[in-house]
Amino acid sequence: MDFNVKKLASGAGVFFTRAVQFTEEKLGQAEKTELDAHFENLMSRADCTKNWTEKIYRQTEVLLQPNPSARIEEFLYEKLDRKAPSRITNAELLGQYMQDAAVEFGAGGPYGCTLIKVGECERRLGAAEREFLQTSAISFLTPLRNFLEGDWRTISKERRLLENLRLDLDACKTRLKKAKVAEAKAAMAPDFQETRPRNYVLSASASALWTEEVEKAEHELRVAQTEFDRQAEVTRLLLEGISSTHVNHLRCLNEFVEAQAAYYKQCHLHMQDLQKELGRLPNAFTLNSAHSMVTTASAPEEATSPVETDTLKIEEVQAPATGTRKAKVLYDYDAADSSELSLLADELITVYTMPGMDSDWLIGERGNQKGKVPVTYLELLS
Numbered sequence: 001m002d003f004n005v006k007k008l009a010s011g012a013g014v015f016f017t018r019a020v021q022f023t024e025e026k027l028g029q030a031e032k033t034e035l036d037a038h039f040e041n042l043m044s045r046a047d048c049t050k051n052w053t054e055k056i057y058r059q060t061e062v063l064l065q066p067n068p069s070a071r072i073e074e075f076l077y078e079k080l081d082r083k084a085p086s087r088i089t090n091a092e093l094l095g096q097y098m099q100d101a102a103v104e105f106g107a108g109g110p111y112g113c114t115l116i117k118v119g120e121c122e123r124r125l126g127a128a129e130r131e132f133l134q135t136s137a138i139s140f141l142t143p144l145r146n147f148l149e150g151d152w153r154t155i156s157k158e159r160r161l162l163e164n165l166r167l168d169l170d171a172c173k174t175r176l177k178k179a180k181v182a183e184a185k186a187a188m189a190p191d192f193q194e195t196r197p198r199n200y201v202l203s204a205s206a207s208a209l210w211t212e213e214v215e216k217a218e219h220e221l222r223v224a225q226t227e228f229d230r231q232a233e234v235t236r237l238l239l240e241g242i243s244s245t246h247v248n249h250l251r252c253l254n255e256f257v258e259a260q261a262a263y264y265k266q267c268h269l270h271m272q273d274l275q276k277e278l279g280r281l282p283n284a285f286t287l288n289s290a291h292s293m294v295t296t297a298s299a300p301e302e303a304t305s306p307v308e309t310d311t312l313k314i315e316e317v318q319a320p321a322t323g324t325r326k327a328k329v330l331y332d333y334d335a336a337d338s339s340e341l342s343l344l345a346d347e348l349i350t351v352y353t354m355p356g357m358d359s360d361w362l363i364g365e366r367g368n369q370k371g372k373v374p375v376t377y378l379e380l381l382s
Contacts, residue, residue, distance in 0.1 A: 017167075018164060018167040018168065020171070031173065031174075032166075033166055033169055033170050033173075033228075035232070039236060042240060045239075045242055049242050049246070053144055053147060056144065057141065060136070060141060060144075061141065064133050065133075088126070089130050091125040091126035092122070092126030093126075094122045095118075095119040095120065095122030095123035095124075095126060096119070097119075098115045098116070098118055098119030098122065099116055099119035099120070102116045110281065114281055117277050117278060118274065121271070121274040125267055125270055128267060128270070129263070132259055132260070132262075132263035135259045136259050136260075139252055140252050143248060147245055147249070151238075151241070151245065154238065155235075155238045155239065158235045162228070162231045162232060162235045165224070165227050169224040169227075169228045172220045172221040172224045172225075173221060175217045176217035176221050179214045179217045180214055182213070275331050275377070276334070278376055279333065279360075279374035279376050280360075280374075281360075323352050323353070324351070324352045325351055325352065325380055325381065326349075326381040327348070327351045327362075327364070327378040327379060327381060328346065328347075328348055328378065328381060329347050329349065329378060330378060330379055331377050332344055335371060339371060339372055340372045341364045341366065341369060341372065341373050343364070348381075349366045350364070351363065351365075351373065351380070359375070360374060360375055361373065361374060362378070
């Protein structure tokens with residue numbers, strides 16, 4: 001019990017000494033040991049690394065999981081050292097809703113059939129998103145979090161210890177300075193005319209006492225200087241390790257970019273496949289416009305001898321004198337065979353229909369190129 005009390009009293013004394021030294025430094029009444037410029041640059045670089053790493057980490061979390069409630073739930077599971085349950089992505093949930101709706105509306109109709117196709121694509125997009133989230137969390141978020149919760153905490157702890165030892169060192173310098181001033185005053189020669197013999201003895205005793213105090217302060221200063229130098233070297237080595245942290249984070253960043261590129265490429269392929277599938281499905285909303293074009297472009301005498309789609313030769317088709325229209329291409333389209341015309345989004349082409357053609361297709365012309373194009377990829381202009 002006595003040992004604990006003494007230890008507590010000693011700790012309180014050290015804390016009070018540091019507080020006094022810190023206050024006097026702020027008031028300009030005490031000198032402060034300054035670190036060299038290289039050390040200051042290392043600390044500034046470390047602080048900058050920590051601040052920006054934390055911002056990048058937080059924003060990446062928002063990018064990968066925009067829902068704050070879900071992020072809090074994952075944080076709690078992580079702190080409880082439990083595995084978070086698998087969460088369905090929004091795209092997968094949308095795809096499931098579309099497929100369920102198709103069952104209710106009837107999968108045989110145009111709308112129901114399209115819902116099924118789009119729902120399947122959305123579920124594939126959701127699966128790709130889940131894989132991307134897992135890969136990004138492992139390859140990018142985890143290294144950043146390990147730095148913030150591991151390396152940076154160690155650096156901060158050593159820097160706080162260095163600052164405390166610096167305060168102890170400066171307090172020792174202050175005590176030594178005061179002891180030397182007092183010793184000098186005590187060693188001053190007394191006035192033999194006014195000073196009594198008894199005071200000679202007191203002056204000699206005071207001088208010896210302050211000399212002993214100076215020696216004690218010098219010893220404490222040497223010990224404090226040794227501890228400070230040792231801690232400064234430890235802290236310096238940790239701060240210089242920030243360069244290795246940058247190299248590691250650069251590698252993780254490249255892996256994150258590769259994961260993003262693979263994810264968006266996969267999504268693009270899924271959407272291209274969906275567009276091709278939808279281009280071959282009957283769509284009720286295009287029937288009226290296609291039918292009106294058939295009526296306009298077909299002459300009465302041509303109606304008596306319809307041309308079959310299967311026997312239509314694109315190179316022999318001639319544009320009618322009337323009934324041609326301009327159309328804007330909505331999406332890119334790759335021709336499936338030589339009878340079709342490949343399209344680029346946002347380009348303008350001339351379209352018309354021929355008697356006997358499927359209502360989902362038109363004849364498109366672009367300069368000397370000609371071929372069948374799906375109506376669903378076009379916006380017919382007046």
